[in-house]
Amino acid sequence: MQSAQASFENIRKDFPILERTVRENKTLVYLDNASTTQKPNQVIDAINDYYRNHNANIHRAVYALAEEATELYEKSRDKVANFINVKNRVEVIFVRGTTEAINLVAYAWGRDNLKEDDIIVTTEYEHHSNIVPWQLLTREKGAKLEYIGMNDNGELNLDDLDKYLATGKVKLVTFSLVSNVLGTISDAETIISKCKAAGVLTLVDGAQAVPHMKVDVEKLGCDFFAFSGHKMLGPTGIGILWVRKSILETMNPFHGGGDMIREVHKYETTWNDLPYKFEAGTPNIADVVGLGAAIDYLSNIGMDVIRQHEIDLTSYALDKLSQVKGLRIYGTKDISKRGGVISFNFADVHPHDVAQIIDEEGIAIRSGHHCAQVLMERLNVAATSRASFYIYNTKEEIDALINSLNKVARIFKL
């Protein structure tokens, strides 16, 4: 345990941004990791090295640089496949992020497979990126969008799922593995086994899960899986869509253009092999390389070690926050069902005011609806404050958060 503690102290040294001060010479305490994470030198250097030494377009030219760039790009695909335990690398598609991944499924799978009166099921705690694409699709098709409700503990009511599955009209059930607001870890095993029994496909939004815990797509048994690079130490603008090959083979392209074709004639085109059929245009090569470095970094630490670190931090924070008078925490207190995300409201003080006052102390938390307005409505709040943790956070930083909340209490005379 001593050595684990020591290694987490060393981790901070890899993140140059954590050394800077903000506002009036305050040490930065970065607690908005559910939104995006900071980047270690290893990732920054990998991108830098790519542009300094290997930059070329991939998959085409025969010269040395192009070969190197292609190799780096494709090596990252292998790293991704290995990281989430995907057996067949051609099922891994590089996209811009989780949002684009879900839109790709809604467009390229949904438009060919959904018809009038069919049902897509999502949940009340989804991010807008797992609601709006389905609203667009169901509206276009005259289909319906239904929601699995949530209890006051922030857990899904799976009776709702049974009810919709019983109609025989559900084509897809889509849910996040970890809620970006409540931190709830969905009971994916039960949801997916119910869907499988009903012959219904499942999409899992892994954006808040893959960075924080071991995720095994094979074991999960879903059909579509999406996540983002920038929430796991990688650069912005790169994300992953995994699709089971038997489904991917039936899907039409998302974008048309270069690299996704086999032969183009005046009036017809044949498609390239998987996964290139779904990667039109010059991809975000440098950031794919950066994501590969992020995966190496996380793998070196070990996802189980990371999960344990976040459990320690989250338990500590839940304990400290629940001692603050007037502070309401949303979601379950059961740490085994919760990721490192804590949403709260502090008496009658608006989250924006909380965030601004503690920002003066150098503390960065998120305030607002967190792209989850359906959930805000369900919780009957306009907004929440949210602290979310990652590998470089410490208990001292949580103490700093608690101290800064005392300042809020003082200003607002709580």
Add this chain to the structure above:
Amino acid sequence: MSNADIYHEMIIDYSRNPINYGKIEDHDVTFHDSNPLCGDSIDIDMKIDDNKVSDIKFHGKGCAICMACSSVLTEIAKGKNIDEVRNISKTDVLGELGLENLQAVRIKCALLSLKVLKSALYSYLGKHLDDSQDVDKLKEEAANLY
């Protein structure tokens, strides 16, 4: 000014006890808008008699800055004639609360109610005036608030 200095006594008081808070059931015009960034949401109801804002109330959810500015704005607008209300500027509202140097990210909190007021006004004028040029100008004013 330090950003935390904006949380002075007057702001806190107005946020706790907003003035002109509520609804006007027999309003002549009502308008709603929200700030997608933070979820602040404001409705303004107005009663207009003889070209004058005879009563004005607001309701909704917002941060302390938003609530304080809505209080001050409705107080400024009350009793004024339509032309005067049209000319209320952002500095009138911000100045009243010493928020002239508010950081960009919070300006939208402060000015949401002014945007709603101007939108309410042009929707009223749109119904009651034929001068479409005038209405367009007002729309432009509202759009350029930030």
